[in-house]
Structure formats: structure tokens, C-alpha cells
Amino acid sequence: MTVNKLLRTALHAPPANSDTERPVPRWVLRLAYAMPLLLLPSCLWRLPFAFHFEMGQLHEGGMPGLWLSIPYVFGLSVLSELIAFLCIGLVRRWGEVAPAWIPFIGGRPIRPLAAVVPAVLGGLALTVLFGSVPVGDGQTLTVFGVGEDTPYVNGWWKALAMVCTAPIRVWGPVVLVLAVAYHLRRRAVRTDPTPAPAHG
Numbered sequence: 001m002t003v004n005k006l007l008r009t010a011l012h013a014p015p016a017n018s019d020t021e022r023p024v025p026r027w028v029l030r031l032a033y034a035m036p037l038l039l040l041p042s043c044l045w046r047l048p049f050a051f052h053f054e055m056g057q058l059h060e061g062g063m064p065g066l067w068l069s070i071p072y073v074f075g076l077s078v079l080s081e082l083i084a085f086l087c088i089g090l091v092r093r094w095g096e097v098a099p100a101w102i103p104f105i106g107g108r109p110i111r112p113l114a115a116v117v118p119a120v121l122g123g124l125a126l127t128v129l130f131g132s133v134p135v136g137d138g139q140t141l142t143v144f145g146v147g148e149d150t151p152y153v154n155g156w157w158k159a160l161a162m163v164c165t166a167p168i169r170v171w172g173p174v175v176l177v178l179a180v181a182y183h184l185r186r187r188a189v190r191t192d193p194t195p196a197p198a199h200g
Contacts, residue, residue, distance in 0.1 A: 028091055031178065035171070040173065042168050044077075065066055084171070090178040092179070112182070138151075
């Protein structure tokens, strides 16, 4: 039941109206709902590596045993989708009030910083891990320095890899944008004056 609900939430179009305390801009809704779908090609592209099929890449070292590669690759793909799915929480009611089925905190309001801080840290980490700029001559500039691009058997395999993995590069910045939008929306709720109830 829970898995079906998660799949329906992740795969359907964003709702016409947000269910949050303050409305979410339409472009922010679409951005959040797009993340699990944008990362899906890279997760699927990665799966053959679990069975030692290297998708046209040329590696000098050998692959680890199947007992390690299968759970690692499948676990990494599932974890990536779950983290991308959490982006939707930044634009839905369950990102402001904990769902009732969660022990101890179910039904309670979520403090804004409890969502903003992990989202910002996660967005920065994803940007550092996956952000790169091609500098030519088969090299790429990352936060860790200039590294060699992975060689491929031919251009077709390389093009497939680039198409499938390109959305990963914007994952971190998108999470940062969603975190800022969430913070601004929740802050506006706290600063809005609420009229006193009428008596008499």
C-alpha cells in the first residue's frame, strides 16, 4: 500500500493547487516533481554495471564480485530516487506537517529549519559530487581538481552516457532552489499578521 502510494505520488503530474499553508509557485511545483523522473535515466543506465556490463566504458581495473556490485548498484539507484523523491516534500503539505504514520512526530508541524538545513547541506553536497565543467582534451574540472574523462569504446556509448547522466549535474542546484523557495514560503507564514477573531 505504501509503495503504491509512493509510486503514484512520484510519477503523477504536480497538482493544480498546492496543499501547503501558503501556495507554492507553479514552476517550483513542476521542478520538484521533475527530479525523480529526471534522475530515472541515470539510475537505469547504471543498472547493467551491477552485472559487469560496462556500457561501453574502458576500465583498466576489474569489476568487484557480483555479491558486491549487485546490491551496491541497485542500492545506489534506489537511494538516488528516494532522495530525489524527498524534493517533493519541499512543495507539499507532508513537508510542513509530519505524516500521521511517523512515530512520535506524526501530525506535528515541522520546524522550517529542520527541512531547510538538510536540504541546503544536501544540495551543496550533490553540487560538489556531481558538478563538473568540461575543459577540453578529455579533461573535466570539478571541485576536486582537473580529472580525466572516462574513455568509451565509441562516440555512441559516450553520447548515451552523457544524455542519461546529464540531469545529475543540476540535481544539487535544483535542491538549493527548492530549499530557498521553501524557506521563503515558511518565513512568510511566520511574519504574516493574523487578524484577531471578532467578538460580540
